Amino acid sequence: MTHPDAFDVLISEVGPRDGLQSVKATMPTADKQRWIDALAAAGLREIEVASFVPARLLPQMADAAQVVQHARQHAQVRVMALVPNLQGAQHALEAGAQKLTLPVSASPAHSLANVRKTPEDMVQEVAAVLRLRDIVAPGVPVEVGMSTAFGCTLQGPVPEDDVLRLAQQLAAIGVDEIGLSDTTGMANPAQVSRLFKRMFQEIGPLTGAAHMHNTRGLGLANCLAAYEAGVRTFDSSLAGLGGCPYAPGASGNVVTEDLVFMFEAMGVSTGVDWARLVAAREALKAGLPGEPLYGMSPEAGLPRGWNRQIN
Numbered sequence: 001m002t003h004p005d006a007f008d009v010l011i012s013e014v015g016p017r018d019g020l021q022s023v024k025a026t027m028p029t030a031d032k033q034r035w036i037d038a039l040a041a042a043g044l045r046e047i048e049v050a051s052f053v054p055a056r057l058l059p060q061m062a063d064a065a066q067v068v069q070h071a072r073q074h075a076q077v078r079v080m081a082l083v084p085n086l087q088g089a090q091h092a093l094e095a096g097a098q099k100l101t102l103p104v105s106a107s108p109a110h111s112l113a114n115v116r117k118t119p120e121d122m123v124q125e126v127a128a129v130l131r132l133r134d135i136v137a138p139g140v141p142v143e144v145g146m147s148t149a150f151g152c153t154l155q156g157p158v159p160e161d162d163v164l165r166l167a168q169q170l171a172a173i174g175v176d177e178i179g180l181s182d183t184t185g186m187a188n189p190a191q192v193s194r195l196f197k198r199m200f201q202e203i204g205p206l207t208g209a210a211h212m213h214n215t216r217g218l219g220l221a222n223c224l225a226a227y228e229a230g231v232r233t234f235d236s237s238l239a240g241l242g243g244c245p246y247a248p249g250a251s252g253n254v255v256t257e258d259l260v261f262m263f264e265a266m267g268v269s270t271g272v273d274w275a276r277l278v279a280a281r282e283a284l285k286a287g288l289p290g291e292p293l294y295g296m297s298p299e300a301g302l303p304r305g306w307n308r309q310i311n
């Protein structure tokens with residue numbers, strides 16, 4: 001749905017969470033903070049900065065509270081954190097997270113493998129997070145990103161009716177936003193369009209972000225299909241970091257730089273300054289030397305005349 005701010009779409013940067021979670025190396029806290037500062041300077045208004053999981057499971061996220069506190073300095077940025085369960089939500093809210101996102105898998109096989117819970121059990125966990133939120137931080141929106149909504153490597157195809165039914169259950173317990181994630185890079189534009197249209201029919205304005213992966217090169221096409229279906233929030237990652245790429249040479253998450261370029265070129269305002277976004281790649285590189293940086297538009301640069309189109 002139309003986002004309640006001055007711009008046409010909201011780009012939700014997930015690199016510091018989705019990205020860092022997927023790489024082996026650990027980015028030092030000071031480098032994460034400088035990277036987030038550079039992302040904020042580019043005009044991003046929502047950044048998923050950390051995941052609140054036990055440090056023994058994900059040492060890359062051991063400094064989650066510190067990173068959230070640092071990111072809160074940027075008044076124009078909504079600081080978002082991924083929480084897998086009630087305990088994570090408790091820690092994230094204590095640290096000052098301004099929006100929570102929980103992954104709920106549409107595929108029972110993926111859900112059991114990932115969090116050892118069925119999707120129905122996860123709905124109960126989300127309900128517990130909502131009760132906590134209502135008591136300690138009533139202004140903090142809770143989003144669910146529905147993983148494997150477009151297919152699952154374990155289960156294969158995921159029936160659309162299963163996705164819709166889960167979305168209805170989540171809407172019924174009071175989730176603020178329900179997005180769809182192409183966790184394993186299986187979505188195609190026709191499917192994205194169809195499923196998001198059905199989401200709008202079933203749960204209306206609770207329909208949230210499109211979280212697309214570029215595993216097989218369809219990331220931007222899928223974002224465009226979602227946009228045309230009415231989606232106005234898009235998850236992406238600077239330099240395409242993360243998203244568990246399977247094929248060598250393929251990026252995982254949709255590349256923020258290319259997504260911003262596409263929308264701005266179409267006259268769809270993002271509020272993000274493309275040049276500053278590209279500059280933020282330096283901060284990423286400094287904190288994660290040796291990690292490949294993806295993106296076509298940073299390689300090619302802006303076409304002539306672009307400045308007339310932007311802003």
Ligand code: ZN
Pocket residue numbers: 018211212213242243252253
């Ligand atoms: Zn992702």
